[in-house]
Amino acid sequence: MSESASVPVLSQPAEHVALIELNRPANANRLEPQDLDALQRHLDECESSQDIRVLILTGRGKYFSAGFDLRALTDDLKSGARSNAGDNAFEAVANRFENTRLIAIAAINGPVLGGATDLALACDFRIGSLDGFMQMPAARFGLPLYAGALQRYVSRMGLNAAKALVLMAERMSAEEMLQAGFLTELAAAGDVLMTAMTKASHLRAMPTKNMGALKAVLNASALGNGTTQRQRDILTAAFQPQLILQNIAASQAARHNG
Structure with a gap:
């Protein structure tokens, strides 16, 4: 199989998804580096389409992802170089998933390791398989993580769980992942993608502009920035009186007819 045939695949399994x-x-x-490039291109394509509202990220096979392929870093270290290009590229992709206007769902179909834990945390919802687990082994190698990952670990999971994950390099079971806040939901093995699609069907029906604004301010609030003027401006720009009136009227009519 060629390298280009192995990069992440983009499809549209349902309307707006x-x-x-x-x-x-x-x-x-x-x-690998070309996978990170492909993820950036796929995000560009999805964000440029007004038809797409929800984005699901998953893995083929038994693993969600074992993280960044460390062979590039190994080659740099052996040659005497110290490059953080891989880290920078990985952080850039994770930041895109966190900051995209789309509602992102990580369908974690199996084990999630290394930097892939941050890629999943950057998504808005994380549905995990009951037989999955997670681990961040970087500390064992003496490998510092980029700041964006550490920030997401703390904001999503809390400081104690983040320290256990990062400093102890502890392996967490699916139940522990849910308890720690890494997962937002558990599903039976084999049902993860179906569960993600069900959630996507609910989310895609929500008013698009409002959802993007709410997501942005919720993420900012996790860092203590939710009440800045910039966040207030984002919410004000998403205020659509006519749409709100239409949706309220439709809801009342549906309740009356039901």
Whole structure:
């Protein structure tokens, strides 16, 4: 199989819903530089389409992802170089998932390791398989993580759980992932993508502009920035009186007819 044939695959399985599948199942869906480039292109395509409102990220095979392929870093270290290009590229992709106007769902179909834990945390909802687990082994190698990942671990999971994950390199079971706040929902093995599609069907019916604004301010609030003038401006720009009136009227009519 060629390298280009192994990069993440983009499809549209339902109206207003895009699906990105990590596509190196024989290699635990480890992400190589060309995969990160492909993810950026797929995000560009999805964001440029007004038809797409919800984005699902999952992996093909038994793993969600084993994170960034460390061979590039290994080659740099052996050659005496110290490059953080891989980290920068990975952080850029994770930031895109966090900041996109689309509502992002991580359908975590199996184990999630290394930097892929941050890619999942950058999504708005994270549905995990009952037989999955997670681990961040970077501390064992003496490998510092980029700041964006650490910030997401703390804001999503809390400081104590983040320290256990990052400093202890502890392996967490699916139940522990849910308890710690890494997962927002658990599903039976094999049902993760179906559960994500059900959630996407609910989310795609929501008013698009308002959802993007709410997401942006909720994320900012997690960092203590939710009441800044910029966040107030985002919410004000999403205020659409006529649409609100129409939706209220439709809801009242449906309740009356029901």
